[in-house]
Amino acid sequence: MTDTLILPSSVPQRPRRHRSATTEPVLIKALLIGLCLVLLTVLLFAPLIAVFDEALQRGWAFALQSLSDPDAQSAIRLTLLVAAITVPLNAAFGIAAAWAITKFDWRGKAWVITLIDLPFSVSPVVTGLLFVLLFGANSALGSWLVANGFPVVFAVPGIVLSTMFITFPFVARELIPVMMEQGRAEEEAALTLGASGWRTFLTVTLPNIRWALLYGVLLCNARAMGEFGAVAVVSGKIRGQTTTMPLMIEMFYNEYLSVAAFTMAGVLALLALVTLTLKSALEWRYADQLAATHRH
Amino acid sequence: MNIEIEAISKSFGTTAALHPVSLAIPSGTLVALLGPSGSGKTTLLRILGGLEFPTAGRVLFDRTDATGLTVQERRAGFVFQSYALFRHMTVFDNIAYGLRARPRKTRPPEAEIARRVHNLLELINLPDTGARYPSQLSGGQRQRVALARALAIEPRMLLLDEPFGALDAKVRKQLRQGLRDIHDATGLTTVFVTHDQEEAMELADLVVVMSMGRIEQVGKPEDIRARPKSEFVREFITA
Numbered sequence: 001m002t003d004t005l006i007l008p009s010s011v012p013q014r015p016r017r018h019r020s021a022t023t024e025p026v027l028i029k030a031l032l033i034g035l036c037l038v039l040l041t042v043l044l045f046a047p048l049i050a051v052f053d054e055a056l057q058r059g060w061a062f063a064l065q066s067l068s069d070p071d072a073q074s075a076i077r078l079t080l081l082v083a084a085i086t087v088p089l090n091a092a093f094g095i096a097a098a099w100a101i102t103k104f105d106w107r108g109k110a111w112v113i114t115l116i117d118l119p120f121s122v123s124p125v126v127t128g129l130l131f132v133l134l135f136g137a138n139s140a141l142g143s144w145l146v147a148n149g150f151p152v153v154f155a156v157p158g159i160v161l162s163t164m165f166i167t168f169p170f171v172a173r174e175l176i177p178v179m180m181e182q183g184r185a186e187e188e189a190a191l192t193l194g195a196s197g198w199r200t201f202l203t204v205t206l207p208n209i210r211w212a213l214l215y216g217v218l219l220c221n222a223r224a225m226g227e228f229g230a231v232a233v234v235s236g237k238i239r240g241q242t243t244t245m246p247l248m249i250e251m252f253y254n255e256y257l258s259v260a261a262f263t264m265a266g267v268l269a270l271l272a273l274v275t276l277t278l279k280s281a282l283e284w285r286y287a288d289q290l291a292a293t294h295r296h
Numbered sequence: 297m298n299i300e301i302e303a304i305s306k307s308f309g310t311t312a313a314l315h316p317v318s319l320a321i322p323s324g325t326l327v328a329l330l331g332p333s334g335s336g337k338t339t340l341l342r343i344l345g346g347l348e349f350p351t352a353g354r355v356l357f358d359r360t361d362a363t364g365l366t367v368q369e370r371r372a373g374f375v376f377q378s379y380a381l382f383r384h385m386t387v388f389d390n391i392a393y394g395l396r397a398r399p400r401k402t403r404p405p406e407a408e409i410a411r412r413v414h415n416l417l418e419l420i421n422l423p424d425t426g427a428r429y430p431s432q433l434s435g436g437q438r439q440r441v442a443l444a445r446a447l448a449i450e451p452r453m454l455l456l457d458e459p460f461g462a463l464d465a466k467v468r469k470q471l472r473q474g475l476r477d478i479h480d481a482t483g484l485t486t487v488f489v490t491h492d493q494e495e496a497m498e499l500a501d502l503v504v505v506m507s508m509g510r511i512e513q514v515g516k517p518e519d520i521r522a523r524p525k526s527e528f529v530r531e532f533i534t535a
Contacts, residue, residue: 183378185377192347196397
């Protein structure tokens with residue numbers, strides 16, 4: 001400061017604009033943001049708008065009428081049923097798997113982590129085929145099941161099983177890094193304070209993972225409703241019986257019923273949008289808690 | 297409560313964390329388990345608290361075998377190295393946790409819980425922090441809340457794992473005196489783990505120097521300083 005006072009005042013001191021080290025020049029900022037917007041538009045917004053546009057090209061009444069088709073209704077019901085069974089089960093399994101992996105040490109842990117990732121790396125069509133081979137009428141187990149009046153393949157149980165397989169990693173994968181980072185100390189503290197294992201889980205573990213759990217459940221739900229490949233193989237695509245919404249969309253589309261196909265696709269997209277909105281609303285509502293529990 | 301450790305050993309897989317160690321802690325003593333990392337001091341503390349179980353040997357509390365007691369049955373007030381405060385609960389709820397976790401028969405009514413929590417907040421000199429979350433506290437404050445939470449369950453003993461490890465030198469000095477005062481006021485048998493010889497010598501009635509899973513020397517600070525039993529002890533306490 002004293003140095004500048006001694007300087008001759010004839011030298012105009014232009015205030016230099018200081019940029020922080022983590023800020024980019026304006027041109028680069030504009031370029032990157034613009035690129036992102038273009039990509040988002042082309043990849044996300046445009047297709048979404050196109051779906052609704054196609055669905056409504058002959059008006060609301062026509063679109064809604066396509067949904068009143070009994071096959072379409074059965075497809076919606078089946079998809080909701082499958083999601084209603086698989087999501088809670090996979091939430092429970094996911095919590096159990098993440099809990100076992102992150103809070104305990106045991107032999108074969110690495111192997112189980114790999115196993116949890118298996119559905120991500122196997123093509124859904126292969127998954128479907130595996131279930132057909134295992135439970136189909138040509139296998140001993142499958143023919144026994146059919147003979148006892150509980151067919152799995154080309155029936156709802158097969159759809160549920162393959163969807164569960166496909167969506168198994170979502171909750172566990174979301175929880176494991178969070179629980180790993182949080183460590184075991186809080187649980188141990190609860191135990192030393194006299195809490196039972198169950199109480200510790202309910203009052204310490206679960207509140208700490210609830211946001212990760214919510215994300216996992218939402219992802220799991222989205223995939224459960226949208227799964228195509230495995231379900232296509234296992235279900236046999238029997239109209240009105242084993243056809244889920246994604247299968248129904250394909251059928252309508254192949255039959256040149258584009259309004260029906262896109263209306264159904266629109267409903268599926270809406271279900272996804274509703275869950276996303278719900279998530280954002282919760283995040284907004286509980287922003288403080290989120291910050292307090294270090295979940296970014 | 298007096299604590300006796302009889303030939304306790306602990307191995308994790310093929311590595312031995314504790315060779316058979318024995319130690320008698322008279323009731324009301326403030327004991328430091330002093331040693332470098334990997335000396336087995338934390339393992340020994342966790343065995344006392346019931347968070348680990350020994351491979352062999354016995355632990356006696358007031359001359360009764362406590363080896364098989366679960367962590368809940370031990371009623372040890374445990375202060376963790378990173379404090380392990382429940383991050384989603386307020387300071388008040390953290391301290392009240394142990395009382396609320398009691399079975400209905402022995403659980404105090406909510407008004408009584410509130411009274412005790414406020415007394416503890418007074419004791420740790422943080423009377424107005426009940427509504428805050430742990431993330432809004434400084435390191436030293438968190439440490440004191442962890443201590444209050446451990447005291448709330450009316451523990452039979454106090455176990456602290458590197459209680460001042462993560463704090464700067466000035467706060468550390470203050471809290472040291474704070475722990476001494478609380479120990480003297482409650483008369484609880486207190487065991488704390490540290491790698492800081494100055495801390496152990498200044499604070500403890502009895503210092504247990506450990507190395508490589510063995511107890512090298514047990515004694516009063518001045519005795520250890522005056523007559524170190526081994527080269528290791530001599531080097532460690534002058535470091």
